[in-house]
Amino acid sequence: MTNSPFDNLYVALVHYPVLNKRGKNIASALTTIDMHDIARASITFGVRGFYVVTPLMDQQVLAHEVIQHWTEGIGGELNPFRKRALDLIRVVSTFEDAIMEITQERAEPVITVATSAAKHEHKNGRTITTREFANKLNSKDSHLIAFGTAWGISEEFIQNCDFMLEPVYGVTGYNHLSVRSAVSIILDRICKRDM
């Protein structure tokens, strides 16, 4: 299965509910470079769709403006590679909306997977490694990995997902990668599922 795109893998970048620095639930603002970097990583590793999840209407408008500039506007003419990447982006109000859309697209159950830079105890011990997750992709089910902006997705959100991925451990104990880096590393690791 190596080197074939995943027709059952989706990525979500979650802007609500996420934590602020003090651990309170907030809706975070869009960071447009997240859209670019994660779309580029998604297309590189064969992800089927990349959901930008935000309930804030003004942030949805901004997301659509960025996408339009690069897919239909002058950006797409100047940089066709960027156009291909940003074509993957789908803007939705809630994570549930993403799940519903995927269900319509593939007519299979959607397995949801949370990520966090910090170690959490997932209910029922459902924390899995990247390799275990990669093996799950061999099933017909759809799979949606959620990445949090700001200080990470909320505890309740994590517990509502079917599984949780182990954090990306480096070598120094420092665990404050950008979400752009975390998505890139995790997709690269998943892609090596047969190694």
Place this chain on the structure above:
Amino acid sequence: MTNSPFDNLYVALVHYPVLNKRGKNIASALTTIDMHDIARASITFGVRGFYVVTPLMDQQVLAHEVIQHWTEGIGGELNPFRKRALDLIRVVSTFEDAIMEITQERAEPVITVATSAAKHEHKNGRTITTREFANKLNSKDSHLIAFGTAWGISEEFIQNCDFMLEPVYGVTGYNHLSVRSAVSIILDRICKRDM
């Protein structure tokens, strides 16, 4: 050797000589988010120093302002994790300056390694995989990996390096990751050298 930081690994983000879209050599402008993301990835994976290479004085001033804000200014107070990461950054005018500084720091030969999203024929066939490079880190030599901004480091620069790393291949043939993603993935792969 897994899970110990690398005291002989350095990263350079090169702003000259790099290519523009038409393949001409230019000096690119600083992208401050590159500094943040690459510093955070560097500290995560135990890199000893992260060189921002730019001959442009105004860009050096900007780089120092960003570093100062986050290491000595209010940014460091608000976010001590960011301070730790940005403390790794060293601003130099040329790649040769970085090599000289590393030589003074470790008194060992500096092995230089170029990266590119595109496949190049390196002189003497010195293109190596991430795993081969990771094995080299077991020697005493210092190692400096160069990442290009804009459309990548120039051909002459690549040929002047001792080795060249294989591009990061995904699964779709799309090879236009951001430099932030490429650095993160390559450091993660190197870190898994004993796997």
